[in-house]
Amino acid sequence: MRSCKIRPDHAMLKIPKYPNLTELAYLQVKQYILEGSLGEGSRLTEELLAGQLGISKSPVREALNRLESDGLVSIEPRRGTYVRKFSLKEACDLYSLRELLEVHAVGLAEITPSFLADLAESIDRIKRENIPSLCCHFSRLPRQDLRSIQGRRSRTRQASHARSHCVLPRQLSTISARGRIK
Numbered sequence: 001m002r003s004c005k006i007r008p009d010h011a012m013l014k015i016p017k018y019p020n021l022t023e024l025a026y027l028q029v030k031q032y033i034l035e036g037s038l039g040e041g042s043r044l045t046e047e048l049l050a051g052q053l054g055i056s057k058s059p060v061r062e063a064l065n066r067l068e069s070d071g072l073v074s075i076e077p078r079r080g081t082y083v084r085k086f087s088l089k090e091a092c093d094l095y096s097l098r099e100l101l102e103v104h105a106v107g108l109a110e111i112t113p114s115f116l117a118d119l120a121e122s123i124d125r126i127k128r129e130n131i132p133s134l135c136c137h138f139s140r141l142p143r144q145d146l147r148s149i150q151g152r153r154s155r156t157r158q159a160s161h162a163r164s165h166c167v168l169p170r171q172l173s174t175i176s177a178r179g180r181i182k
Contacts, residue, residue: 021059026066028053033072033083040085044073 019027029049032038044064046057053060064081067073075081086094109115 021055022062022066025049025053025055025059025063029060029063030067030070030072033067038083040083042083044081044083046081 029038029044038044046060046064049060049064050057064073064075068075068081072084073081074084
């Protein structure tokens, strides 16, 4: 048997992978959880989600298993699936890690007037389009601070300045590092 040889100048384009129903269900339910449409402790049933999404229960079941491995839901045998509740300590730990990463990222960034202009434009677009999940992230960062970051000489001072204006969501900004509500 001879194998088919295609000349390099006539190579076929790869067919893009379209998400299957499990992937689509996973993405949709994940979006609802992250937006807060499905609150902490909400019970998720395969029947309800399948009906809402207009698909069978099998892809929903697989999507819920994947969400459990992501840590967004907990599946309790013979009790059901629930949107996971995060403890105060877990939330504090996550935001402490996020703060460290953001400060490190600011330290690595090449902060130029052009970068700051692009950042300010991006923030204005988010506010203009009223994207609730992102608006709260920028509400604590005054516009003049964007300009003052560029004026700093050392990256250490840039990072320190960014740390003092960390763009954490408003609802968790009252949690102190010790796990107490201020």
